[in-house]
Amino acid sequence: MKWWLLLSCIVSLSAQATWNNPYPRGWVHENTLFSAFSAPPKTLDPVKSYSSNEWVFLANIVEPPLQYHYLKRPYQLEPLILTQMPTVHYDAASDTSSYTLHLRDDVAYAPHPAFAGQKRKVTATDLAYAIARMSDRRNGSPILDMMMPLIVGLEAQVATLAKLPKSSEWRDYRQFNPQGVEVVDERTLVIRIKGQYPPFIYWLAMPFFAPIPWEVDAYYAQPGMKEANQSWSWMPVGSGAYYLAENNPNRRMVLQRNPYFHAESYPHEAGSTVPKSLLADAGKPLPFIDRVVFALEKEAVPYWAKFLQGYYDASGVSSEVFDQAIQLNEQGKLSLTAEMRAKNMQLISSVATSSSYMGFNMRDPVIGQGNDKATYLRQAISIAIDYEEQIAIFLNGRGVVAQGLIPPGIAGASTDCNPITHVGEAGQCQRRPLADAKALMAKAGYADGIDPATGKALVLYYDTVSTGADDKAQLDWMRKQFAKLGIQLVIRSTDYNRFQEKMLAGNAQIFSWGWNADYPDAENFLFLLAGSNAKMDSGGENASNYKNPQFDVLYEQIARMEDSSERRALIQQAVALVREDAPWVFGLHPQSVSLFHGWVNNVYPNLMANNTLKYRRIDVTQREQAQESWNQPILWPFALAALLLMGLVGLVWRKQRKEHSL
């Protein structure tokens, strides 16, 4: 038996050119892209999923009505399963806007047992079904409370469904269309929203609005399905370029080319900043890759090592390996190290459409309120916290100091410097000297950081969820930033749940938070400071509880306008107001850095689109050659180990002989 085992091992090894290939035999020779995920997705249900680590899979499986053009900048929407962009009609009499969606007639779902072997085309009923399904609280859609005041009749629909008896049985949502969702015919759907809200169109590019076939919903509601992990959360079905062929979030997710994927070709056009080489595949049918394998890789070290061996096609750059992969040139720009260049790597970096900020609770009697004293104090702190230094020390230069709340790349983002914290010098924003901050402290009544009420250093409290040993250095650094003004910063570390509770109750004084853009529009950031969204009042996303009537009026105007020069001017006015009021210290916009092997083609960062796998193309031959040359087994340690073992056996044998001879 053991000889068979040994023989099978030898045969298995000799059959492989390399011993350390971590995939089933044959996969590396096929048109397969290899990637990884570090945490299992929580759900892949299109109405529920709202996390970037889930959309990596989901956006390639399901198709909402619209998508972002892969190469055009600024980001631009285009029809995905529609024949054209939705036509929008505003009816002043009813104060509603109607979005008419015309579906293509060649869009079909990937095969699924619920379709009983038939090719099932996407219909307008499926789009309506998705919205009706979203309106059922038991499906837990995170955007329901946002859509309720928007889509006509959705609120009433939520109430109707809530009154139904509590049961786990299937609900046929075809009978529960909200009033504002009308199926005109098999290919036409009209969605009516209250008033005018142009950013609504961006939501139509998210999986929440992807069509849901009722047959699959009924199939998953059958007894025993949930126990077998057969549900929307774990086996989503859509018309995307890929279907989920293997779903084991504990080990591996495999996407396979959807045999019914509709006609779509690689784009012909690109933004002016996009390299023309990216148009080499223009007009070719999508997708290029047959299979995409995502392996669960929790630890950064093995992930990176496998990437260097050529077994992953792409990798992020963690701080542990940053120096090995990236170097900063004289202009402070990121570039590849010689080692990476020798491996023909591609460096892809872009400033994320995210803002990390430090917020002040505007209801706090010391740091908040609208009076000048507190405003000067906030402005002084805004100058003192040296985010340039933080980016250099803690992020290896991967970030851009924020001059406002809107990240670069989003229409309306500020291109000038924040006059409160920076001065423009030779086209660069230079942080104001500390003396300016100290002068503001004096104006605030805290000269040299002394609180006149106590005669001692002003004490401020910073609530954070950073509790790990790795965070200590950052927290010490933050303490020092405040100490520059003579302020004593007390750090209150807490877990995320307690932090949330504090924020809801308004018990935090200073805190750090961030926002990742849902869509490339300034409104998606300005709403974070809208008075109507104050966290203490409505549980909304305005964690600072900032309320400025002037800002609120501007925000309401901006939210109702299409992109135009007039709108951009209003955005600048709104940004100027919050710069002056300083409810946030505008922190930084992180820079994402990824490496791709030379055999991966058509790679260009698109921070809005998640369905980008269909554009990727790989050169399998080039990958095979690289893997073979990089992974030849080193055999001399075997000989050394054998020698050691023989020596040990010899020693015992000698002792035995010696005893016998006595």
Added chain:
Amino acid sequence: MTTYIIRRLLWLLPILLMVNLLTFTLFFVVNSPDDMARAQLGNKHVTDAAIAAWKAARGYDLPLLWNSEASGWSMLSQTIFWQKSVQLMLFDFGVSDAGRAIGADLAQRAWPSLWLALPSFVLGLLVNIALALLLVMFRGQWLDKLGLVITVIIMSISGLFFIIGGQYVMAKLWHWFPISGYEPDGDLWRFLLLPIVLGVIAGVGAGVRWYRSILLEEADKDFARTARAKGMSQWQVMRKHVLPNGMLPILTGVVAVLPLLFMGSLIMESFFGIPGLGSYTIDAINSQDFAIVRAMVYLGAVLYVFGLILTDIAYAWADPRVRLGDD
């Protein structure tokens, strides 16, 4: 012995009930259902209505221990404790807070854990005993002294070092094994060999020293001395007398650990991407999925108690002087 086993099994019930009550208190008092909902619903647009809906969908909207609004039996059964913990006692693990069936996940993940833990354990045992025998054979000589120094060094080094170092040297530099991964169909051994080897190496320090002390004790006893006086070689004394007598404490220690092998190795599985129960627990803790954590704590308690019973039985089986249940 049968009476003893039945009595011990009956003792299981109150012990497990207490474990259940304790974990329930720990999880639900320290972490309220609202906290769980917030942890699961993410960062964006989390409203009170969404939290209420999340709790209702998972039965966390019920009172904790006593439902005063219900009547009769429902006052007890319509509570979170009954719905969650009592079901757990009946090995109905329910669904995770993320909505996956825990029972199905456990069944799927127990095998990778076992494939890793069992060979590591058996091989580790054999290697440790063999090396301990070797050191006892050469006791007091340079090999014994060198062995002791090496074992102390190995004991002093964190297991994590062996994992990262082993991955670096054997997988990254020498290209012998995949650095991480798991492929149950076909080439499973290729993925398990490295973690098993590293597991054995990391355990050699403590294991060899422990078995050496047991075997040394036996080697100094009269029967071993007599055997030597009768002219048996050191190797024969070791093999025929010292080892069989040293097996009693070894066996009992081994049996106690056996059931826990199902629980997997927390660190090893994470680093090698092995989808076992160890990494399942780590993932659940990281994502604050308390339904899974509760299930794993409960399962761990059951297996631990079961292991202790097995130890007692093994004692009686290996040593005829031990009689169970004769008091």
